[in-house]
Amino acid sequence: MSFATEVIISVLLIIGGVFVLIGSIGLSRLQDLYTRLHAPTKATTVGLGSILVASMIYMAYVRDFLSINELLITLFLVITAPVTAHILAKAAMHNGVKPMERTKNADLIKKARQQLPPDSQMEE
Template sequence: MSFTVELIISVLLVIGSVFVLIGSIGLLRLQDLYVRLHAPTKATTVGLGSILVASMIYMTFVQGFFSINELLITLFLVITAPVTAHILAKAAMHNKVKALERTKNMDLMRTAREQLPPEKNQDVK
């Protein structure tokens, strides 16, 4: 394997590791559930994508042929991570998880909660 390929693989691994580390630290340090969702979904998607691309390049040079497994994993990750974050945020909103007082656009959250279907009453006929 040439020095250039090893350098590219190393750079991708370092970039991926830094993004995953930043996402993990953000998950621990951020105070609010809604803000906390951004750290793992954004940073980890880029980080794991970079690590998987580095793995794909390495395996191509070791095996001698292109392997599509890592590319499929990266594609699956890029598609599912934002959808999962959206579902978690929507579930938190429906369960009325409190946001920080300094959160911007709180009126939008209140408006969205008002549009929820009314809760079931005990005296429904």
């Protein structure tokens, strides 16, 4: 394996590790549920994505063919992580989880909780 390939793989692994570490620290240090969801969703998607790309490059040089397993895992992660975080935040909002004191537009949470689902508005 060439030196340039090793450097690229190493840089991708370091970037991935740093982003996963930042996401983990953000998950434990941020104040409320809504901000805690943001840190691991964004940081882990980028972090694990770069780790998986490094794995894909490594396996391409070791086995002499491109494995799409890592690419599919990255695609699945990029699609599902933000959707899962959105569903968790929406469930927390509807269950009345309080945001931080300094949250901007906190009055919109009450307004969103009072709205009926689209199906029940059409029946009336």
